[in-house]
Amino acid sequence: MNGSGKFNRTGWLVFGLFLLLWECGSRSSPKLQVYIPPVSQIVVALSHLIVSGQVTTHLFTTLRRFLEGYLLAAAIAVTVGVALGYFRFAHSLTEMLIEFLRPMPSVAIIPVAILLLGIGDSMILAVTVYASTWPILVNTIDGVRHIERTLIDTGRTFGLARRRILWQIVLPAASPYIVTGLRVSLSIALILVTTAEMIAGNKGLGFFILDEERSLQSSNMYAGIILVAVLGYVLNRLFVVLQEKAMKWRRGMVAREGV
Amino acid sequence: MPILEVQSLSKSYRQMGGETTVAIGNISCQVEAGEFVSFVGPSGCGKTTLLMSIAGLIAPTGGEIVVKGRAVSGPPSNLVLVFQEFNKSLFAWRSVLGNVLFGFDARGKKIRESEGKAKALIELVGLKGFENHYPWELSGGMQQRVAIARALAYEPEVLLMDEPFGSLDALTRLELEDTLLRLWEELGTTILFITHDIEEAIYLSDRIWVLSRRPSEIIEELRIDFPRPRQQVTTRAEGRFMEIRNQIYKQISNESTT
Numbered sequence: 025m026n027g028s029g030k031f032n033r034t035g036w037l038v039f040g041l042f043l044l045l046w047e048c049g050s051r052s053s054p055k056l057q058v059y060i061p062p063v064s065q066i067v068v069a070l071s072h073l074i075v076s077g078q079v080t081t082h083l084f085t086t087l088r089r090f091l092e093g094y095l096l097a098a099a100i101a102v103t104v105g106v107a108l109g110y111f112r113f114a115h116s117l118t119e120m121l122i123e124f125l126r127p128m129p130s131v132a133i134i135p136v137a138i139l140l141l142g143i144g145d146s147m148i149l150a151v152t153v154y155a156s157t158w159p160i161l162v163n164t165i166d167g168v169r170h171i172e173r174t175l176i177d178t179g180r181t182f183g184l185a186r187r188r189i190l191w192q193i194v195l196p197a198a199s200p201y202i203v204t205g206l207r208v209s210l211s212i213a214l215i216l217v218t219t220a221e222m223i224a225g226n227k228g229l230g231f232f233i234l235d236e237e238r239s240l241q242s243s244n245m246y247a248g249i250i251l252v253a254v255l256g257y258v259l260n261r262l263f264v265v266l267q268e269k270a271m272k273w274r275r276g277m278v279a280r281e282g283v
Numbered sequence: 284m285p286i287l288e289v290q291s292l293s294k295s296y297r298q299m300g301g302e303t304t305v306a307i308g309n310i311s312c313q314v315e316a317g318e319f320v321s322f323v324g325p326s327g328c329g330k331t332t333l334l335m336s337i338a339g340l341i342a343p344t345g346g347e348i349v350v351k352g353r354a355v356s357g358p359p360s361n362l363v364l365v366f367q368e369f370n371k372s373l374f375a376w377r378s379v380l381g382n383v384l385f386g387f388d389a390r391g392k393k394i395r396e397s398e399g400k401a402k403a404l405i406e407l408v409g410l411k412g413f414e415n416h417y418p419w420e421l422s423g424g425m426q427q428r429v430a431i432a433r434a435l436a437y438e439p440e441v442l443l444m445d446e447p448f449g450s451l452d453a454l455t456r457l458e459l460e461d462t463l464l465r466l467w468e469e470l471g472t473t474i475l476f477i478t479h480d481i482e483e484a485i486y487l488s489d490r491i492w493v494l495s496r497r498p499s500e501i502i503e504e505l506r507i508d509f510p511r512p513r514q515q516v517t518t519r520a521e522g523r524f525m526e527i528r529n530q531i532y533k534q535i536s537n538e539s540t541t
Contacts, residue, residue, distance in 0.1 A: 172368075172371040174366055174368050174371040174372050175371060175372065175374075177335075177340050177364075177366070177372075178366065178372045180339075180340055180358050181338050181339075181340060181358050181362070181363050181364040182363060182385070182386065182389035182437055183358055183360045183389060183437075184389055192385070193374070196374070196376045197374075197375075197376070199376070273375060273376045273377075273378075273417050274375075274376075277375065277417070277419040
């Protein structure tokens with residue numbers, strides 16, 4: 025990734041060329057235009073959708089579902105992960121189960137969730153939480169297990185109770201791993217919310233995209249896609265900014281270690 | 284009453300094959316308040332195991348640790364251990380000030396009210412101006428200074444030190460020895476020190492216990508009465524200094540050949 029803050033001129037130029045090619049390509053064939061409308065047309069459609077407020081409820085619904093699912097998953101996964109990383113016995117009990125469930129593509133759980141929870145918000149929340157839990161959980165377990173014994177002993181010699189050792193030593197020491205998990209889960213949560221909305225929703229960007237496709241409003245459909253892309257981009261940037269603030273202590277250290 | 288008593292301490296490990304290794308044979312000793320005492324012994328003699336047992340970080344197989352007349356199990360609240368591996372013991376996510384404040388926090392002091400004291404301690408260990416640096420930005424010697432300041436912030440009655448200068452270069456080592464002596468004289472903390480460096484032990488201590496090889500036992504107790512404050516040049520140049528050094532060296536090397 026390019027260093028933050030620097031304007032990547034060539035990168036933007038390539039991006040601009042891509043848009044130009046799209047515009048011209050689409051305009052060159054009326055047949056193609058039905059499926060891939062020119063960029064300008066999509067931009068117009070998007071601004072109409074925003075101004076009329078048609079799409080804002082969908083956007084906010086998706087954002088709310090994302091936040092609920094992601095934050096809930098983070099809370100669960102970090103708590104359980106710290107416990108499983110700290111107590112070897114608990115980890116050896118659950119290791120096989122985790123290794124079996126984790127690699128399964130999480131969208132496969134959607135039919136199960138529909139059976140159990142029906143179609144609606146709780147189903148979407150459930151699959152989002154389920155999917156975004158794994159990366160955080162596995163990374164947290166890893167992080168806690170990699171903590172130096174001396175660090176824990178330091179807490180003990182300073183007379184810290186176990187709970188304080190967890191809060192003041194284990195959690196911050198494992199935080200680089202936890203943050204990695206959180207970063208991966210960010211994208212996963214958004215994927216799951218959108219997918220679940222496409223399958224079983226009457227609101228949200230996922231539903232909107234599919235609905236517009238079905239009504240042959242391809243400009244609107246692309247506008248929806250662009251909105252999801254922008255949402256993902258903004259959330260990622262926000263995460264990076266927060267991460268750099270919280271993990272300031274690591275930046276120079278990592279640079280020095282040459283990682 | 285001694286501030287710290289070790290009574291018939293022993294420690295054995297069950298190895299993978301089922302064999303039992305005896306790390307500590309039978310060690311008894313007493314430390315008086317305000318003393319600077321050292322254990323010296325060959326590497327692999329179970330020094331660290333001994334200190335970890337005294338610190339309550341590992342459970343001894345037999346014997347007791349008595350602090351101010353009371354037998355303790357687990358880490359006693361008036362003892363704190365400074366580890367040899369300062370780079371693994373310092374909190375990488377806290378600044379120098381944050382690390383030292385941890386000591387106050389662990390003692391139950393309010394963090395906000397301790398900031399002045401923490402800064403004074405940082406100055407005392409010679410790190411003024413580095414309050415906001417992170418440990419990785421400091422040299423090894425400076426990191427160990429932070430660890431010592433953090434330990435002192437906990438206001439322990441006994442400071443246990445496990446080869447704290449073992450991984451530092453010779454010059455830094457001498458500097459830190461003097462810093463430690465100065466702190467000890469100023470603060471009056473009792474110090475129980477472990478080292479494999481015979482001269483370091485003589486230079487620092489009031490008393491030295493020489494340890495045997497595994498299973499380690501005390502084979503000699505020496506009282507060191509060079510005047511204080513001691514000087515790296517003059518103290519080490521005294522004839523008595525070399526005599527004691529050679530005496531301990533012979534005892535340890537005899538141990539190695541048998």
